[in-house]
Amino acid sequence: MSGLPFIKMHGLGNDFVVLDARTTPIDLSVSQVQAMADRRTGAGCDQFIVMETAQHKDADVFMRIRNADGNEVEACGNATRCIARIVMDETGKSDVVVETVVGLLRASAGEKGNVCVNMGPARLNWDEIPTAEECDTLNMPVTVGPLEGPVGVNVGNPHAVYFVDDCEMVDLMAAGPHVETHPFFPERINVEVVSKLDGNRLRMRVWERGVGITQACGTGACATLVAAVRRGMIDGRKAEVILDGGSLTIEWLENGEILMTGPASRAFSGSFDPAVYPGQA
Numbered sequence: 001m002s003g004l005p006f007i008k009m010h011g012l013g014n015d016f017v018v019l020d021a022r023t024t025p026i027d028l029s030v031s032q033v034q035a036m037a038d039r040r041t042g043a044g045c046d047q048f049i050v051m052e053t054a055q056h057k058d059a060d061v062f063m064r065i066r067n068a069d070g071n072e073v074e075a076c077g078n079a080t081r082c083i084a085r086i087v088m089d090e091t092g093k094s095d096v097v098v099e100t101v102v103g104l105l106r107a108s109a110g111e112k113g114n115v116c117v118n119m120g121p122a123r124l125n126w127d128e129i130p131t132a133e134e135c136d137t138l139n140m141p142v143t144v145g146p147l148e149g150p151v152g153v154n155v156g157n158p159h160a161v162y163f164v165d166d167c168e169m170v171d172l173m174a175a176g177p178h179v180e181t182h183p184f185f186p187e188r189i190n191v192e193v194v195s196k197l198d199g200n201r202l203r204m205r206v207w208e209r210g211v212g213i214t215q216a217c218g219t220g221a222c223a224t225l226v227a228a229v230r231r232g233m234i235d236g237r238k239a240e241v242i243l244d245g246g247s248l249t250i251e252w253l254e255n256g257e258i259l260m261t262g263p264a265s266r267a268f269s270g271s272f273d274p275a276v277y278p279g280q281a
């Protein structure tokens with residue numbers, strides 16, 4: 001297999017290697033994805049995204065998502081905006097549909113190059129997060145260091161949202177992996193630490209399942225907003241979520257669906273030969 005072309009993209013610094021498998025199938029092993037995602041041996045990325053031909057008649061493209069650890073996951077908000085941007089640029093359409101393993105995500109072109117994605121419904125029951133046993137997802141029994149009583153939200157992927165006085169002071173590198181792999185979360189979990197700023201502004205930092213600390217997390221911002229509304233921490237159902245890499249506008253609609261608006265940025269193009277990496281497909 002000769003060089004595989006890819007595009008580097010990012011959403012507020014949460015970065016992606018994007019491959020296009022709509023004409024030629026691409027099958028990469030876990031170790032090949034890990035090597036490509038590694039910032040020393042490969043192009044480096046948080047998630048590895050493969051565009052495939054849509055399976056659903058109403059979708060423009062299928063988006064397959066793999067974390068830097070090589071495992072496939074259900075959702076990636078920042079990448080959804082990036083893939084929507086690619087299809088919008090290809091087709092000239094301002095409204096596109098991105099298909100994922102957990103359903104159809106509708107995206108529309110916003111102002112100043114932003115993209116608005118309907119991320120679908122927030123799932124709040126213990127068995128939808130999922131947790132290992134029944135619990136109140138508004139205050140889950142998982143304490144790690146100074147972090148306690150997170151709110152559980154599933155946005156296609158699982159999130160544990162901890163509210164703290166000052167999220168800048170949390171040693172996320174120390175606590176993150178212990179929450180991610182806690183036995184209470186059978187599918188592991190993404191971890192957010194959140195502080196309320198003035199007005200409807202929330203500051204959030206994230207430890208991502210299968211990756212570690214990232215600059216931004218779209219699904220994490222969605223989970224943060226839903227958790228803040230459920231905890232009565234903001235007025236109404238819309239807020240600005242401020243991440244290390246910038247801010248996203250999130251709104252939790254009365255019908256349960258979540259709108260996420262933010263940028264989708266191209267970085268550079270390149271190519272790589274998977275054959276040079278271990279664990280041939």
Ligand SMILES: N[C@H](CCC[C@H](N)C(=O)O)C(=O)O
Pocket residue numbers: 014046047067073074075076077078079157158190208209210211214216217218219220
């Ligand atoms: N960065 C992504 C989240 C990836 C979540 C992934 N780490 C998982 O295992 O669910 C986002 O913008 O939503």
